[in-house]
Amino acid sequence: MRTLRSLMLAAALAVALAVTGFAASPLPSAYAKYAAGPTKILPLQRAFPLDELVELSELRARDRVRHARILLGGGRQSSVGGVVDFPVQGSSDPYLVGLYFTKVKLGSPPTEFNVQIDTGSDILWVTCSSCSNCPHSSGLGIDLHFFDAPGSLTAGSVTCSDPICSSVFQTTAAQCSENNQCGYSFRYGDGSGTSGYYMTDTFYFDAILGESLVANSSAPIVFGCSTYQSGDLTKSDKAVDGIFGFGKGKLSVVSQLSSRGITPPVFSHCLKGDGSGGGVFVLGEILVPGMVYSPLVPSQPHYNLNLLSIGVNGQMLPLDAAVFEASNTRGTIVDTGTTLTYLVKEAYDLFLNAISNSVSQLVTPIISNGEQCYLVSTSISDMFPSVSLNFAGGASMMLRPQDYLFHYGIYDGASMWCIGFQKAPEEQTILGDLVLKDKVFVYDLARQRIGWANYDCSMSVNVSITSGKDIVNSGQPCLNISTRDILIRLFFSILFGLLLCIFFSLT
Numbered sequence: 001m002r003t004l005r006s007l008m009l010a011a012a013l014a015v016a017l018a019v020t021g022f023a024a025s026p027l028p029s030a031y032a033k034y035a036a037g038p039t040k041i042l043p044l045q046r047a048f049p050l051d052e053l054v055e056l057s058e059l060r061a062r063d064r065v066r067h068a069r070i071l072l073g074g075g076r077q078s079s080v081g082g083v084v085d086f087p088v089q090g091s092s093d094p095y096l097v098g099l100y101f102t103k104v105k106l107g108s109p110p111t112e113f114n115v116q117i118d119t120g121s122d123i124l125w126v127t128c129s130s131c132s133n134c135p136h137s138s139g140l141g142i143d144l145h146f147f148d149a150p151g152s153l154t155a156g157s158v159t160c161s162d163p164i165c166s167s168v169f170q171t172t173a174a175q176c177s178e179n180n181q182c183g184y185s186f187r188y189g190d191g192s193g194t195s196g197y198y199m200t201d202t203f204y205f206d207a208i209l210g211e212s213l214v215a216n217s218s219a220p221i222v223f224g225c226s227t228y229q230s231g232d233l234t235k236s237d238k239a240v241d242g243i244f245g246f247g248k249g250k251l252s253v254v255s256q257l258s259s260r261g262i263t264p265p266v267f268s269h270c271l272k273g274d275g276s277g278g279g280v281f282v283l284g285e286i287l288v289p290g291m292v293y294s295p296l297v298p299s300q301p302h303y304n305l306n307l308l309s310i311g312v313n314g315q316m317l318p319l320d321a322a323v324f325e326a327s328n329t330r331g332t333i334v335d336t337g338t339t340l341t342y343l344v345k346e347a348y349d350l351f352l353n354a355i356s357n358s359v360s361q362l363v364t365p366i367i368s369n370g371e372q373c374y375l376v377s378t379s380i381s382d383m384f385p386s387v388s389l390n391f392a393g394g395a396s397m398m399l400r401p402q403d404y405l406f407h408y409g410i411y412d413g414a415s416m417w418c419i420g421f422q423k424a425p426e427e428q429t430i431l432g433d434l435v436l437k438d439k440v441f442v443y444d445l446a447r448q449r450i451g452w453a454n455y456d457c458s459m460s461v462n463v464s465i466t467s468g469k470d471i472v473n474s475g476q477p478c479l480n481i482s483t484r485d486i487l488i489r490l491f492f493s494i495l496f497g498l499l500l501c502i503f504f505s506l507t
Contacts, residue, residue, distance in 0.1 A: 031486065084205060084263050085285035085463075089202075100283075100336075101240050105204040106223070107152035107499070111242035114142050117281065118300060119443075120335040122249030123184070125224030128196060134229050139237035147225055149199060154220075158182040158198035164222060164251070165198070186212055186223055189258075191351045192231015199225045201254070221256050248301065248445070254283060258445070265446040267334060270457035273402065273437035284463040286440045293444070293451040297326040305450060306392035307332040307429060310347060312354040313385035318376035319347055330427045334441070335482035338432030342424035349422060352388075356402075366416070373408060373418035379404060389470060397452060403435050 011349040101116045106126065113126045127134045129146040147157045158164055158181070165182035175183035175195075176316050185195040203221040226242065233239075245252050246267065250259075258265040268286035271279040280286075297304040307324040310317045323346045324332055343351060352372060356365060362383045382403035391397070401417075408416040420434045440461065442451040455461075460463060 028144035
């Protein structure tokens with residue numbers, strides 16, 4: 001009877017273990033650290049309505065401000081880590097202005113802020129309640145909020161003696177205030193900017209632990225509290241609560257979270273290129289076939305790649321690779337915050353001539369507002385050549401006509417398409433959303449490389465959190481566990497039950 005009871009007990013335990021998934025499994029040891037980790041779902045929104053057209057000159061002016069920043073840029077802690085998912089809204093269409101922002105929660109009690117996503121800077125900063133000249137309303141149809149440091153139960157200051165204040169990895173100049181607070185200052189090329197001081201407080205996110213199981217998670221982070229803004233940042237038409245930096249610096253949120261094992265040291269994005277826009281931005285590695293990788297240029301503050309050559313219709317432009325050579329003020333930067341794409345002068349002139357010459361018998365060239373455009377009577381895919389950007393490591397980025405042209409409208413009954421590549425005002429080539437769309441991009445910080453592959457960004461993506469072995473299906477609040485893993489768990493559950501049976505039968 002005792003043996004029968006033991007068998008029944010062991011069988012019940014085995015079934016329970018198999019169903020709940022707690023049985024032994026040959027998954028990597030890191031799985032225990034990441035598999036049940038947080039998936040953060042933060043919807044991004046456009047900076048301008050879809051029906052609002054913006055002139056190209058205004059886009060270039062906005063990009064110039066961004067590039068000046070690049071050049072000058074220089075609570076409870078979660079015990080497990082995992083994927084952080086940012087579903088994206090927006091469009092790469094330059095006349096519909098592909099600016100993206102998301103929501104974050106900071107402080108105790110938590111306050112929600114709308115912050116612009118920016119891979120070209122490092123710091124998350126939000127507007128402080130003590131800001132004297134910050135906008136109080138936004139033309140984006142969002143409510144603006146202010147961080148109330150004295151009102152947060154978990155807020156802490158960063159003192160001048162803190163190592164953060166003198167960190168060589170900062171992208172802003174540290175300043176020491178009269179009350180011993182570590183300050184910062186961003187100054188932009190058009191004279192606008194922001195300044196304030198560093199804070200520590202709780203950053204909140206939702207952890208998706210399994211199907212239909214969501215748990216609240218949080219971690220303390222360092223961020224900026226803006227007390228002064230100038231120039232365009234004071235205007236209400238495009239006002240948000242701050243900027244969410246995803247750069248390489250140690251003070252970026254991705255670096256802070258990954259260094260403590262809360263998220264993996266990799267992030268990815270996939271931006272939709274059609275009119276409806278959207279996509280996904282993930283702290284984790286998106287897995288798609290056909291990925292190619294190019295190493296990041298070492299000792300650079302931004303995501304610099306070695307661009308070696310440019311091909312048009314299979315013919316390499318007669319360029320000296322030295323024009324793309326990387327340094328603090330030169331090289332090729334991957335930046336999702338830039339709408340257009342900018343080529344150094346030597347490359348731009350040759351590129352424009354090659355495109356125009358290849359379609360001279362097929363389209364009608366026209367200059368519109370100083371930009372090179374073409375009147376097209378049929379699909380651009382049938383007329384314009386493919387373009388390849390060739391990087392170190394043997395990685396090529398293949399561009400379709402819609403990746404370097406944008407649709408301006410209708411003129412004399414024909415579609416007008418204009419060149420979306422611009423002449424860089426500085427000696428830096430910057431790859432913006434125009435070429436980054438409709439591709440998965442993976443920023444592998446652990447291996448110091450960036451990878452990409454063509455992809456339909458309207459589809460869900462599988463995201464690895466341990467080097468491609470444990471997978472989360474982004475866009476679905478569940479873990480994607482393979483049939484093989486289930487069978488392995490069942491096998492070990494039964495084995496464990498038999499061992500329990502033998503143990504009880506001998507007692």
